[in-house]
Amino acid sequence: MANVISDETIEYVGILAKLELSEEEKEQAKKDMGSMLDYIDKLNELDTSGVEPMSHVFPVHNVFREDVVANGNVREKILANAPKEKDGSFVVPKTVE
Amino acid sequence: MDLMQLTAVELGKKIKNKEITVKECVEAALAQIDAVEGQIHSFVTMDREGALKKAEEVQAKIDSGELTGPLAGVPVAIKDNMCTEGLLTTCSSKILYNFVPTYTSEAVLNLEKAGAVIIGKTNMDEFAMGSTTETSAFGPTKNPWNTDHVPGGSSGGSCTAVAAEEVPYALGSDTGGSIRQPSSFCGVVGIKPTYGTVSRYGLIAYGSSLDQIGPVAKDVTDCATILEAIASYDPKDSTSVQREEYDFTSALVDDVKGLRIGIPRDYFGEGLDEEVKTAVLGAAKALEEKGAIVEEFDLSLVEYAIPAYYVIASAEASSNLARFDGVKYGYRTEAYEGLHNMYKKSRSEGFGPEVKRRIMLGSFVLSSGYYDAYYLKALRTKALIKQTFDKAFEKYDVILGPAAPTTAPKLGDSLSDPIKMYLGDIYTISVNLAGLPGLSMPCGIDSKGLPIGVQMIGDCFKEKNIIRAAFAFEQTRTYQRPVMAGKGAE
Numbered sequence: 001m002a003n004v005i006s007d008e009t010i011e012y013v014g015i016l017a018k019l020e021l022s023e024e025e026k027e028q029a030k031k032d033m034g035s036m037l038d039y040i041d042k043l044n045e046l047d048t049s050g051v052e053p054m055s056h057v058f059p060v061h062n063v064f065r066e067d068v069v070a071n072g073n074v075r076e077k078i079l080a081n082a083p084k085e086k087d088g089s090f091v092v093p094k095t096v097e
Numbered sequence: 098m099d100l101m102q103l104t105a106v107e108l109g110k111k112i113k114n115k116e117i118t119v120k121e122c123v124e125a126a127l128a129q130i131d132a133v134e135g136q137i138h139s140f141v142t143m144d145r146e147g148a149l150k151k152a153e154e155v156q157a158k159i160d161s162g163e164l165t166g167p168l169a170g171v172p173v174a175i176k177d178n179m180c181t182e183g184l185l186t187t188c189s190s191k192i193l194y195n196f197v198p199t200y201t202s203e204a205v206l207n208l209e210k211a212g213a214v215i216i217g218k219t220n221m222d223e224f225a226m227g228s229t230t231e232t233s234a235f236g237p238t239k240n241p242w243n244t245d246h247v248p249g250g251s252s253g254g255s256c257t258a259v260a261a262e263e264v265p266y267a268l269g270s271d272t273g274g275s276i277r278q279p280s281s282f283c284g285v286v287g288i289k290p291t292y293g294t295v296s297r298y299g300l301i302a303y304g305s306s307l308d309q310i311g312p313v314a315k316d317v318t319d320c321a322t323i324l325e326a327i328a329s330y331d332p333k334d335s336t337s338v339q340r341e342e343y344d345f346t347s348a349l350v351d352d353v354k355g356l357r358i359g360i361p362r363d364y365f366g367e368g369l370d371e372e373v374k375t376a377v378l379g380a381a382k383a384l385e386e387k388g389a390i391v392e393e394f395d396l397s398l399v400e401y402a403i404p405a406y407y408v409i410a411s412a413e414a415s416s417n418l419a420r421f422d423g424v425k426y427g428y429r430t431e432a433y434e435g436l437h438n439m440y441k442k443s444r445s446e447g448f449g450p451e452v453k454r455r456i457m458l459g460s461f462v463l464s465s466g467y468y469d470a471y472y473l474k475a476l477r478t479k480a481l482i483k484q485t486f487d488k489a490f491e492k493y494d495v496i497l498g499p500a501a502p503t504t505a506p507k508l509g510d511s512l513s514d515p516i517k518m519y520l521g522d523i524y525t526i527s528v529n530l531a532g533l534p535g536l537s538m539p540c541g542i543d544s545k546g547l548p549i550g551v552q553m554i555g556d557c558f559k560e561k562n563i564i565r566a567a568f569a570f571e572q573t574r575t576y577q578r579p580v581m582a583g584k585g586a587e
Contacts (some may be wrong), residue, residue, distance in 0.1 A: 009461075010457075012464070013457050013460050013461050013464070014457075016415075016460040016461075016464060017415060017453075017456045017457050017459075017460040018419070018422070018437075018440050018441050018444055019441060019444055019445050019448075019453055019456065019457065020438075020441040020442060020444075020445045021445065021453075025453075029453075029454070029457055032454055032515065033454075033457060033458060033461065035516060036407065036458055036515075036516070037471075039403075039404055039407075039516055040404040040407065040408055040462075040471065040475075041404075042400070042401065042404050043401060043404050043405060043408075043474050043475065043478055044474075045401075046398075046401060046477075046478060046481065048474060048477035048478060048480075048481065051477040051480050051481060052477070052480060053473045053476030053477050053479075053480065054476050054477070054479045054480035054483060055306060055476055056306060056336070057292060057483060057531060057532030057557070058292070058293060058338060058532065058557075060293075060335070060336055060338075062335060063332060063335040065332060071200070074199045074200075077197075077199045078199055078425075080197070081195070081196055081197060081199075081425065081426035081427070082424075082425055082426065083423055083424070083426075083427070083428070083429035084429065090424055090425055092424055092436055092439070093433065093434075093435050093436045093438075093439050094435075094436075095435075095436050
């Protein structure tokens with residue numbers, strides 16, 4: 001495998017991805033990511049100098065609209081989906097000491 | 098009579114002519130579901146009561162003349178990544194195991210306006226990441242032609258529900274082939290429209306620049322009719338395109354004289370099953386005999402589509418799936434210490450292995466130091482791939498090839514080797530990268546008794562060319578159904 005993924009890289013990607021992997025999962029992820037990157041390195045065979053990166057196939061532009069409420073009040077229904085709610089708010093662990 | 102053997106348009110006509118009621122139609126679907134669902138598992142959620150209630154409402158509107166369209170009263174199944182107000186929407190993931198949307202996706206809303214009756218939500222690969230419907234958190238779906246085989250994916254449940262005649266039609270979504278490949282494996286017809294044609298509002302995003310919703314049905318007429326119903330310009334989707342026309346059914350003509358069809362040599366090389374190759378070339382021959390001009394050509398860059406796709410789709414997925422954090426909806430872990438630990442544990446326990454694999458890869462290719470080398474490189478490759486198609490469509494109206502290199506693999510065979518599974522999408526993925534419309538339809542049965550699909554690709558906004566070719570080819574065949582179909586009517 002040409003791409004060897006270090007423990008530090010997996011640790012760092014875990015932070016970016018907000019994922020907590022077990023030791024076993026980390027080993028598997030190192031292997032999987034390495035072989036995926038080996039495969040993706042095939043793109044380096046292509047000369048893309050001078051080619052503009054294409055994020056969208058059509059020249060789409062941001063769509064603006066007036067900031068007016070178009071839907072009704074569905075607060076109760078939205079809160080019904082919350083894992084934890086209290087007094088009309090989402091409950092999260094304490095974030096400020 | 099076996100109602101479920103009919104197409105959606107045929108059922109719609111019978112309802113309109115008062116030969117059958119909407120309720121009878123819904124009951125026929127439910128009877129077939131009772132007969133076969135235990136063997137194939139097309140659905141994550143069923144809505145029997147809702148469907149029967151809706152049947153009455155729709156019947157009243159048909160009787161009063163308020164609903165007159167071709168799909169009024171016809172039952173439908175919806176892939177479980179499209180939000181449906183008040184009806185569980187899971188994306189086949191544990192992280193959304195209890196999510197009840199407060200609004201309905203635009204495509205489904207368009208169907209409801211046309212008088213559709215939703216029977217339930219279909220199983221899929223978790224967050225549409227997979228090619229077999231085996232990564233669903235709620236267990237795999239099985240192929241109605243042979244339950245030892247996968248149905249393909251990620252819209253596996255939508256395609257099995259149609260093939261096994263549990264519903265006359267369904268909606269799927271296609272990010273890298275997720276409508277066309279399972280349609281091919283299940284012997285049904287599926288269309289991925291031009292990017293921007295069907296609103297993505299309410300479609301739970303995977304790879305936003307690639308995702309498109311499309312129809313799955315038993316024939317081309319149904320697909321064109323359904324597409325006409327769901328396609329719309331929607332200001333709520335910033336990538337929605339205002340098309341010049343939304344007519345697709347006028348292309349349902351048995352005439353391909355002068356239609357220029359290109360066969361990319363690079364789609365018929367190593368890795369393609371001989372039986373698939375023979376059947377697909379047979380479809381080209383049939384169209385040639387009807388007067389189409391068929392020519393071989395070199396498309397080029399085919400082998401670069403998959404690596405570019407996995408960079409782009411994973412990058413977009415890592416960003417799109419950041420919203421699942423156990424705060425506002427879905428799964429939250431039992432025990433945690435502080436906010437960040439709660440996020441991490443909820444996500445790690447809520448997502449399955451394939452989803453985590455792609456989020457990790459996506460986070461990596463977007464991280465500083467690697468962004469240029471991987472993400473921008475993939476976007477540049479995408480631009481080159483688009484150019485090769487632009488060039489091809491200067492010469493051809495339709496590009497014809499296989500939808501997948503093989504027929505449906507056995508359950509369990511694909512997940513052991515992710516790259517091998519990814520390679521199965523070689524003929525479908527570039528179509529998403531270039532935003533093109535593509536269609537898969539049955540063109541034969543292999544020696545194992547499994548359906549083979551042919552793919553027809555058109556230029557952007559030229560769905561009519563592929564619909565015309567597909568309709569003409571369909572006239573040369575009779576629709577074949579798995580033995581399982583028709584059980585509910587016995």
